Amino acid sequence: xxxLAKTPLHDWHVDQGARMVDFAGWSMPVQYRSxxxxxxxxxxxxxxxxxxxxxxxRFDGSDSAALLDRVLTRRVSDLTPGRIRxxxxxxxxxxxxxDVLVYHFQTPSGRQYHLMVVNASNRQKIVRWxxxxxAMAGDVQMQDRTxxxxxxxxxxxxxxxxxxxxxxxxxxxLGYYHGVVTEQFGRPCTVSRxxxxxxxxxxxxxxxxxxxxxxKNLFRAGRDAGITAAGLGTRDTLRLEAGMPLYGHxxxxxxxxxxxxxxxxxxxxxxxxxxxxxxxxxxxQPRSLVRVGLELTGRRVAREHDQVLRDGQPVGQVTSGxxxxxxQKPVAMAYVPLSASDPDTPLVxxxxxxxxxxxxxxxPFYKRPTG
Amino acid sequence: MNEENLLYSSSHEWVRVxxxxxxxxxxxxxxxxxxxQLTDLVFMELPEVGREVAAGDEFGEVExxxxxxxxxxxxxxxxxxxxxxxxxxxxxxxEDPYDQGWIIKVRLTDEASLAKLMDYPxxxxxCSEEG
Numbered sequence: 001x002x003x004l005a006k007t008p009l010h011d012w013h014v015d016q017g018a019r020m021v022d023f024a025g026w027s028m029p030v031q032y033r034s035x036x037x038x039x040x041x042x043x044x045x046x047x048x049x050x051x052x053x054x055x056x057x058r059f060d061g062s063d064s065a066a067l068l069d070r071v072l073t074r075r076v077s078d079l080t081p082g083r084i085r086x087x088x089x090x091x092x093x094x095x096x097x098x099d100v101l102v103y104h105f106q107t108p109s110g111r112q113y114h115l116m117v118v119n120a121s122n123r124q125k126i127v128r129w130x131x132x133x134x135a136m137a138g139d140v141q142m143q144d145r146t147x148x149x150x151x152x153x154x155x156x157x158x159x160x161x162x163x164x165x166x167x168x169x170x171x172x173x174l175g176y177y178h179g180v181v182t183e184q185f186g187r188p189c190t191v192s193r194x195x196x197x198x199x200x201x202x203x204x205x206x207x208x209x210x211x212x213x214x215x216k217n218l219f220r221a222g223r224d225a226g227i228t229a230a231g232l233g234t235r236d237t238l239r240l241e242a243g244m245p246l247y248g249h250x251x252x253x254x255x256x257x258x259x260x261x262x263x264x265x266x267x268x269x270x271x272x273x274x275x276x277x278x279x280x281x282x283x284x285q286p287r288s289l290v291r292v293g294l295e296l297t298g299r300r301v302a303r304e305h306d307q308v309l310r311d312g313q314p315v316g317q318v319t320s321g322x323x324x325x326x327x328q329k330p331v332a333m334a335y336v337p338l339s340a341s342d343p344d345t346p347l348v349x350x351x352x353x354x355x356x357x358x359x360x361x362x363x364p365f366y367k368r369p370t371g
Numbered sequence: 372m373n374e375e376n377l378l379y380s381s382s383h384e385w386v387r388v389x390x391x392x393x394x395x396x397x398x399x400x401x402x403x404x405x406x407x408q409l410t411d412l413v414f415m416e417l418p419e420v421g422r423e424v425a426a427g428d429e430f431g432e433v434e435x436x437x438x439x440x441x442x443x444x445x446x447x448x449x450x451x452x453x454x455x456x457x458x459x460x461x462x463x464x465x466e467d468p469y470d471q472g473w474i475i476k477v478r479l480t481d482e483a484s485l486a487k488l489m490d491y492p493x494x495x496x497x498c499s500e501e502g
Contacts, residue, residue: 035436036411233437299414301434323413323436352439
């Protein structure tokens, strides 16, 4: 085993007494103290997450968008500078290789580039997947910028005033899935209105050498608002409540976008990309399995790989489960047959040999109050 | 209750042995270190009174947001009491793990297993190596 990679914020996490775990080859904080406390603080005020393990691939050159169009399930060549799009990368069978965000940025000096943020666990796979299209592309230079940069996510109702006070750009006016290249006290920084928690918030990308200063600035700015450092444990419970799929759990090469409920992230019209023809066929077929939300009775938690039964017969599998800190009950996501996917369908989950009553509920489990 | 006078298992249960009507009774709980490692407890399953357990047998489980952990009996005997108020007040385990946070009481049928348990300094050493 090679030694674990460390983000620029690693020593800060350790100094704070965080519990560090191996996540996709990175030493990452799973929790500082309590997952529930960090979770509720993010929903009520703001949580700050080190997400530097996510891979950041930068594309420069006039053919960048054309290259990305040839590998993504959605077009990105129509993204104007400052816009961001969620997309998938699929294999020839239409199975999901990764889910990604693609950013079109323009620096203050007018230079334009694309950025693709990839799951840490899929970094090598996606870099390899891009090798052939890159070799055939015209004016595109790809750089893996993961090690040279850090990525910090600030999420929660207090995130907007906290970040807005630290950068000259009017980030409070940014729409969802919009981003800007700006600076923080002279340090270059991108700010995007994106996240993975179901809350409003921002993700910041900074140079590795600036990461600790930016991180500390956020805490200084957010202290009175109740800002909290939050670990991957909380990131998982937040995204689960928000009904968001996680690669390696809800998403894999054996799952297609329609099963995963991600049909919105596939654009087939006048497109050519790996898996496109398979997806044309899959789109109109009845789904063999669909991703659903489950609520369980009692307090025992269904976990990944637990079997889902209907009338005593195994019909599906849990892909993620936790005890929802917001709803105060166990929730899970699972793949079940289409015929068992309607809301309120009564099912049973075999939790370590104990049959527990469950019912299908619409996703997301949690939606933030708007207004 | 002074935690320095208790015995400990390598799986983080504590044991207090008292005399009771001529026999010996072990009161069993989980250590403050274990509670702190688990964090965010949401569920506990207790065994039925009257069940026979052997040292090393799973007698219940405690579940946190992150994971589920079995609890193992450190002794041989019959379960004569369970702290049935505990599952509805799991915070007691953090607040008072060695007194109000007791989990089961076992009437010992064999005392040999007690010799395999650790004293407080030995257990502290194990915790510092794990933590």
